[in-house]
Amino acid sequence: MISAVFWSSWMVNPNFLPQGHPGQTVHSPNGDFKAQVYHMSGFIDYKNVRVDIxxxxxxxxxxxxxxxxxxxxxxxxxxxxxxxxxxxxxxxDKDKFNYRTEYRGLE
Structure with a gap:
């Protein structure tokens, strides 16, 4: 039961993601925003990337x-x-993409 709750939370809650290693930072043309890229890799051969605004x-x-x-x-x-x-x-201000939920039809 506990593992099912954890798994479902991991699938939809970005707070369960590790911070990752900082990569590039890209500033918006007007300077209002910056996009920070974080790279993550696991104990098996996969690579994930997250972008925070x-x-x-x-x-x-x-x-x-x-x-x-x-x-x-x-x-x-x-x-x-x-x-x-x-x-x-x-x-x-309105769009997001998260392959964990989109791939499984959860969004």
């Missing part, structure tokens, strides 16, 4: 992207509030 004014930090990536992450700002991460376009 930090609002430079409020210092609020929120994960907007989590995925399996086995290469350098392709990330760039395409507007003051829109990031292109790999093939995904994410508006920082």
């Amino acid at each position: 930090i609002n430079n004014e409020t210092k609020k930090k929120e994960m907007i992207y989590y995925n399996y990536v086995d290469k350098s992450l392709d990330i760039m700002w395409v507007g003051d509030d829109t990031l292109k991460i790999e093939e995904k376009y994410l508006q920082v």
Whole structure:
């Protein structure tokens, strides 16, 4: 029972993810936000990446992207509030991508 609760929490709650190792930081064109990339690897051969958005004014930090990536992450700002991460376009105030829930149809 406890393992089922832990597993389901891990699937939907970003607080269960490890922080990871800091990678690149990409600042928005207007300086309002920065995207911080974190790389994680486990005890088996997999690599995950998470991207947190930090609002430079409020210092609020929120994960907007989590995925399996086995290469350098392709990330760039395409507007003051829109990031292109790999093939995904994410508006920082409303969009998120998390392969753990999207892959399993939980979003």
